[in-house]
Amino acid sequence: MNTSPWAALLNIFGVLLVAVLLAALLTWGERRLLGFWQDRPGPNRVGPFGTLQVVADMIKLFFKEDFVPRFADIPVFVLAPTVVMAAMLLGFAVIPVSPAIGVIDLNVGLLFFLAMSSMAVYSVVLGGYASNNKYALLGGLRAAAQTVSYEVFMGLSLMGVVMMSGSFNLREIVQAQENTWFVLPQFIGFLVFFIAGIAESHRLPFDLPEAEHELTAGFHTEYSGMKFGMFFVGEYLSVILISALITTLFLGGWLGPWLPPVVWFLLKTSVLIALFILLRAALPRPRYDQLMHFGWKFMLPLSLANLLITAGVLLWIQ
């Protein structure tokens, strides 16, 4: 990696900017894709193919009354949405986009990501608690319970990859996939992490903290304007982050023939993002307790078994 300060700055702001822009663009992309799958046009009025919808939405969000309810716990209420944005953007720091692009090359990159994704839940829980609204409170409670149960095997599902590559460093993990992508030997780990990733980013079918049909808007019921916008962008950031991480860990990151590494990386990530959106279009939402049962009684044993088998196979090979 280039170490000149200008290149480093370019790297940092480049990744930051692209991440935020992608998240913003995704607000349009998701609606267009959903529209496509649901036999309807989706937003297609502003700009070519509706691409400027993002700008229109931003203008709308900025000019909305930034309402803080009198009954809310105001400092927490104001801070909560920033946490998710900050945590998710920090998470991007460890993602190796290509051999040349990537903000920081941490030895514990994977752990750093897990830490950041755990941080994000504070946003939801505190937002729900500080709103002093019953729907928001129920949403916050659900988020806390959901995160506690899904965090556990989210970490466990990645340990197979770590064992196979022998490193927590994401760059080394990518390089370890030179011959085979980890999605093949670690297919169970991939599935478990993918499901946990949906739960982490609170997307259908795991959008229980939000659960429009039950809790009106769940934890962000009381939020409006740019504060709501931050939750919104935070959610898309986490979708991108999880997709980028799955690409890095299981799909060989930037590796691929013919095309430049960045293109490969973006391509793989986009496919995963589209998969996220497709799931949202296709599946209903399980009940809260069913989700917990699924997590503790099915996913956790599965990821433990995966861990044991991987360890066993690795020992046997050596």
Added chain:
Amino acid sequence: MTGVIAQSVHIESPYSAEAEAFIGDLRREYGQADYWLQPDCLDMPTLWVAPETLLPLLRHLKTEISRPFLMLYDLSAIDERLRLHRGEREAQQPQSDFTLVYQLLSLERDLFIRIKVALPESRLSVPSAIPVWACANWYEREVWDLFGIGFVGHPNLRRIMMPSTWQGHPLRKDHHARATEVDPFSLSPEKQRAEQEALLFKPEEWGMSRASDSSEFMFLNLGPNHPSVHGVFRVALQLDGERIVDAVPDIGYHHRGAEKMAERQAWHSYIPYTDRIDYLGGVMNNLPYVLALEQLAGIPVPPRAQTIRVMLCEFFRIASHLVFYGTFAQDVGQMSPVFYMFVDREKLFGIIEAITGGRMHPSWFRIGGVAQDLPEGWDKMVREFLDYMPKRLREYEGMVLKNKILQQRTRGIGVYNTDEALEWGATGPGLRATGLEWDLRKRRPYSGYDQFEFDIPTYDGGDCYDRCRVRVEEIWQSLRIIRQCLDNMPSGPYKSDHPLTTPPLKARTMHDIETLIQHFVNNSWGPVMPAGEVCVAVEATKGLNSYQIVSDGGTNAYRARIRTPSFPHLQMIPLLSRGLLVSDLIAIIASIDFVMADVDR
């Protein structure tokens, strides 16, 4: 034709063998003779009793008589104070200022009966029927709210349709019917505060405690503005965590006084109002109204008109069930099906529009027939739809009904059995989902349904999932009925030749002065219906819907009672949701399939 205003008589008594059998059974098995059988009520047996003997008679009819009347089908009242025609000689009805009307249904007998109680203005109270039928609760509250008749022993006799701050009882004849009859409305800050205060949910009023031994309850207002309550409907929930301890449904936010409007609209001009009762049912709402008037005036409906009516009603049954199907999936979190189903509904509305010119509210049935003949090429459109729909339905089955997550969410949730359904007045698909094969179209056919071949789908789980499956099967059966309409559409007139049909036929107006005057009067005042009382029920999209029409020999209804299926269904919500989670409540609400206009009228 005999005069300027056509005199008409009831058509030959539809007093069937079942009704005769019931009267025989009553004479034999009910020891007392403390009732009076009204001889000129030709739509169903009508018994008058004194307030003291009401409960013993109701109890006898529910529990002791052979083939009992298990369902309290309806309960309402009539303000008789301005009524002129109350029968003559031996048919003279008892002196009464307010008459309570209990309507019972026996599924075994396929028979409705009416129990009437005459009340003087000085003593407007009767014992509550809740000990006999649990579902009397809301009906009695409604009668109290709209007529001011008290029910002794009712646990919570408070207003249900009107705001608790309302003055007067709207369906009384001395209550104003239009805002222009009273002073302009103003809302001062104090009044606004008082109104808001009145909307506050106070658990104590409903016998709920604020805390148990182990925990403090949370009271959650689900609605009146909530994405999943299908309109303006509030359920106040008593929650322990996310578990529902108890629920209090609160209705009335959509109340528009449709029954009061019937008393000022001409017979003909009330038809569009009926469309807006179950606003997903379209012309299905016109049907019981025009059928009742046709029975009252003795208007024979030509076969073509009947078949057109059946076809359109079944189209609207499909349209309504498609909305149900989509929103049901949506309420358990599945985003997409509703869009596909609205596409189909749009196709269906294309046909409705080609035939009637309207879409959701065509108001297309007329007294004596339908508004116009079918347009050229209707059969092609209908055939295309019939060929298109089955493939889509099979796709939805894989998408929705076979989805494991959806099954987990809805199986075994919100269960009631047949006995509970009858006790609470549940009809329609909700009743058939408990395993009971009872459909009014088969059991008491109207509008020529006996000419069609179709099955009554049933499932016996009685849960949310089965309520959905019954409706999906009903879409298939409706397609079958429409196919038969298409293949066998009779020729002939689309409207009866009777002088009371609306709008009056014009063919002979230029030939003689009598028919010219008849035409002029019927067009300007509207027709004058003969005095009498009649009630006709139909199997509407959501259950049994009936219009009970009291005519005082005028150009508009003296009283029109609209019995809608959704009203008793909503009353069951606490029964179904106790002990379950908030998410389950949403599935239950979705599976009931109601629209608030149908509940509040």
